[in-house]
Amino acid sequence: MNFALIAFPQSAWSTSLPLINFMFHFTLEKNFGWLLLISVLIATPVNAHTEKVSGDVGGMLHIEPHDNPQAGKTAHAWIVLTHKGGRLIPLTQCNCQLAVYPQPHSETDTPLLKPSLHNVSTKQYKSIPGAEIVFPKVGAYELELSGTPKAGASFKPFVLSYTVTVGS
Numbered sequence: 001m002n003f004a005l006i007a008f009p010q011s012a013w014s015t016s017l018p019l020i021n022f023m024f025h026f027t028l029e030k031n032f033g034w035l036l037l038i039s040v041l042i043a044t045p046v047n048a049h050t051e052k053v054s055g056d057v058g059g060m061l062h063i064e065p066h067d068n069p070q071a072g073k074t075a076h077a078w079i080v081l082t083h084k085g086g087r088l089i090p091l092t093q094c095n096c097q098l099a100v101y102p103q104p105h106s107e108t109d110t111p112l113l114k115p116s117l118h119n120v121s122t123k124q125y126k127s128i129p130g131a132e133i134v135f136p137k138v139g140a141y142e143l144e145l146s147g148t149p150k151a152g153a154s155f156k157p158f159v160l161s162y163t164v165t166v167g168s
Contacts, residue, residue, distance in 0.1 A: 049061070050163075052162060053160075054158035054160050055156040057081060057082070058082045059081050061077065061079050061162045069164060070168065071137050071138045071139075075132070075134070076130065077130060078129065078130035079160070081094065081128065088125065088128070090127035091117060091119050091129045093150050096117055096129050096147040098114065098115050098144070099111035099114055099143075100115065101142045102141055103141060105142065117131050118130055118131070135166040138168050139165075141166060143162045144161045146159045
């Protein structure tokens with residue numbers, strides 16, 4: 001049994017049918033675009049400024065060019081490290097090491113790359129850990145930054161892992 005026919009007398013149904021049809025169509029079209037956009041954003045891996053936390057240390061990864069590294073080309077990666085409460089941890093206070101693994105990998109695998117870290121300074125951040133990385137081929141990689149405090153620094157040892165997708 002059709003519910004709409006019970007709820008509306010025939011004369012009301014026949015005059016309001018085009019309006020109801022239009023409203024349903026308009027709403028579906030209007031919301032379909034948003035639904036499509038949201039589903040694409042949820043399904044798309046995002047690399048830009050990925051934040052991670054380990055113990056009392058947080059880190060935000062940034063990769064140039066434009067958080068879109070390309071296979072065979074130098075990518076400039078840097079990580080803003082902060083101690084709980086927002087205090088910046090400069091590379092001068094951290095025994096930091098960076099390791100790059102192809103995905104997937106196991107905990108016993110040796111790193112594909114161990115780029116050396118150097119101080120990076122931007123307009124906002126001074127002396128943060130950075131490295132030049134040349135990813136050998138297209139695919140997914142894991143960047144793992146580990147660190148312990150140098151004398152005088154007060155944060156817990158940490159390991160931060162980031163998944164990076166490398167294009168062609």
